[in-house]
Amino acid sequence: MRHNPSQSEFRSRIVCALLCAVILYPAALLSGCGGGSSGSTAPPPVPDFSLALNPASISITPGGTAQILVSLTALNGFSSSVSVQLSGLPAGVTASALTFTVSAGSSQTVILTAASNAAATTTTVVLTGTSASLTHTASLPAQITAPPPPPDFSIGLNPASISIAPGGTAQTSLSLTALNGFSSSVPVQISGLPAGVMASSSTLTVTAGSPQTLTFSAAGSVEATMTTVAFTGTSGSLTHTINLGVQVSPRPFPGDLFMRLPGAEIGRPTLAGAYDEVSKQIFYSNPNFNSVEVYSTIDGHKVGAVSIPGPAGLAFSPDFSKLYIGTITPSVYVIDPVALKVEQQIVVPFSLTSPSGPSYGTEMPIVPYPMADGSVLMGMGVTAVSEDPGNPVQVSDLVRYDPVAGTFTLADPGPSNLASNPARSADGKYLFVYGFEGSNGYGLEIYSEAAKSYPKCRAAHWGHPGSVRSSSCWSRKCGRNC
Numbered sequence: 001m002r003h004n005p006s007q008s009e010f011r012s013r014i015v016c017a018l019l020c021a022v023i024l025y026p027a028a029l030l031s032g033c034g035g036g037s038s039g040s041t042a043p044p045p046v047p048d049f050s051l052a053l054n055p056a057s058i059s060i061t062p063g064g065t066a067q068i069l070v071s072l073t074a075l076n077g078f079s080s081s082v083s084v085q086l087s088g089l090p091a092g093v094t095a096s097a098l099t100f101t102v103s104a105g106s107s108q109t110v111i112l113t114a115a116s117n118a119a120a121t122t123t124t125v126v127l128t129g130t131s132a133s134l135t136h137t138a139s140l141p142a143q144i145t146a147p148p149p150p151p152d153f154s155i156g157l158n159p160a161s162i163s164i165a166p167g168g169t170a171q172t173s174l175s176l177t178a179l180n181g182f183s184s185s186v187p188v189q190i191s192g193l194p195a196g197v198m199a200s201s202s203t204l205t206v207t208a209g210s211p212q213t214l215t216f217s218a219a220g221s222v223e224a225t226m227t228t229v230a231f232t233g234t235s236g237s238l239t240h241t242i243n244l245g246v247q248v249s250p251r252p253f254p255g256d257l258f259m260r261l262p263g264a265e266i267g268r269p270t271l272a273g274a275y276d277e278v279s280k281q282i283f284y285s286n287p288n289f290n291s292v293e294v295y296s297t298i299d300g301h302k303v304g305a306v307s308i309p310g311p312a313g314l315a316f317s318p319d320f321s322k323l324y325i326g327t328i329t330p331s332v333y334v335i336d337p338v339a340l341k342v343e344q345q346i347v348v349p350f351s352l353t354s355p356s357g358p359s360y361g362t363e364m365p366i367v368p369y370p371m372a373d374g375s376v377l378m379g380m381g382v383t384a385v386s387e388d389p390g391n392p393v394q395v396s397d398l399v400r401y402d403p404v405a406g407t408f409t410l411a412d413p414g415p416s417n418l419a420s421n422p423a424r425s426a427d428g429k430y431l432f433v434y435g436f437e438g439s440n441g442y443g444l445e446i447y448s449e450a451a452k453s454y455p456k457c458r459a460a461h462w463g464h465p466g467s468v469r470s471s472s473c474w475s476r477k478c479g480r481n482c
Helices: 007-032 472-481
Strands: 048-054 058-060 065-075 081-087 093-095 099-103 107-114 121-131 134-144 152-158 161-164 169-179 186-191 197-199 203-206 212-218 225-235 238-248 273-276 281-286 291-296 302-307 311-316 323-327 331-336 341-347 363-370 376-382 395-402 407-410 430-436 442-448
Touching: 048 081, 048 121, 048 134, 058 065, 058 107, 065 099, 065 134, 099 107, 152 186, 152 225, 152 238, 161 169, 161 212, 169 203, 203 212, 273 311, 281 311, 291 311, 323 376, 331 363, 363 395
Parallel strands: 058 134, 161 238, 311 363
Antiparallel strands: 048 065, 065 107, 081 099, 081 121, 093 107, 121 134, 152 169, 169 212, 186 203, 186 225, 197 212, 225 238, 273 281, 281 291, 291 302, 311 323, 323 331, 323 363, 331 341, 363 376, 376 395, 395 407, 430 442
16 A cells, blocks of 8 residues: 655655755765775875075185075974085185085084185085985085276376487476276386486376476487386386387587677677587677676577676686686686586785786786696786787786695796797696797797696797697697607
8 A cells, every 4th residue: 555655754754865965975075085984094294304505696706705604494394414515616716614414403604715816707506415315405606706906007108209409308298097996106217318318307206197297308419319218106016117218319410500609790809718518518708798608509599607707718627627717807717617606716816916027007817727737827918908809818927826725826937928828738737838038039838737837848939929729739749758
């Protein structure tokens, strides 16, 4: 017999089915995924570690160092120590430790040192950590950089070469360039100047941004040449040299310049002149301006003047170191021909200014004759004659001055006055004098500086001479015969 459930029974069955579906379906799902009371559980993660570097890259200069901090991080309960090894160091770089041990949670400092000659390069240093079967690496980019250049300097010349004419000047400018932070001043030494050329300074100090001007002067007698002058700058261990090309041009004439002295073009007489073959200068007396004037025989320009009262005859010492100036006063002046300054004034005693023979008035030391031994034979002449335009300088008597004893003595060869102006040998050892001896007439007497007298080597008697000129030949003959 078929049972028809009641409505309430039907509802109960539906609720029961729904409950079963809610309860049983998740269990089925869990069973399919390995869940449920009948499946297996997943294994725990394996203990591990990782290495970290700080900094992540380094840069070292030759001779310098860098530090890296190697730290270990434990994973999944890792608790062992790890052995770390470095590899791939560039040439010239060493490590404070190539192998070391680091524990979990700790770190190790490694110092890398580059040799002073380590070459610049870029590479990767590898740190390999090993613990049992576990191995991990960390890469360290490393760069060896070239050191910054040290402070330095350079020197320059503008212009780099000069040309100087005899008696002329030329300039160049010396400058300093600072390099790589150089900040010192630099003394510069000048060397290699050619003979006859002088620099305004042999040493000068130059700083960056402040050029120094140097002037070169050539003597009038300098020979033509071409050379280099070295400028050497030194600061500490730094030394640099630059060369200046120097050309000394030849004189405008192969010989001295023939020149007309001032006043000659209007007929004014020239009392006396003296030529310095070293400086190529001529000194001449200008009594109208009470001075001795100096002119270059190279280009004719006036070099300078020295104030001398009443200048007359001029004569250089045998070595050309001094110029003796006779005057129409009782004084003879001695000057430095280079500095153009009076060094000495020799005053002839008044008693020796009276003529020994007939004359026109008081005699003055109008022409000096400096000798090799330092003595001076003073040609005494009459003031009136020395002012005669037709015969500007005429010596009548001789007085010898001894600078050691400070004495003055007559030095005439005979009893009467002289017949002509004497002439001195170039070496200053002899003085050639024409003297008048009455019935014997005029004759050449030769004064010897060594004997301080007139040895018996008198020449033949001649008529009245116009003048006497000396030469080395005369000096040699006199030396043999006296």
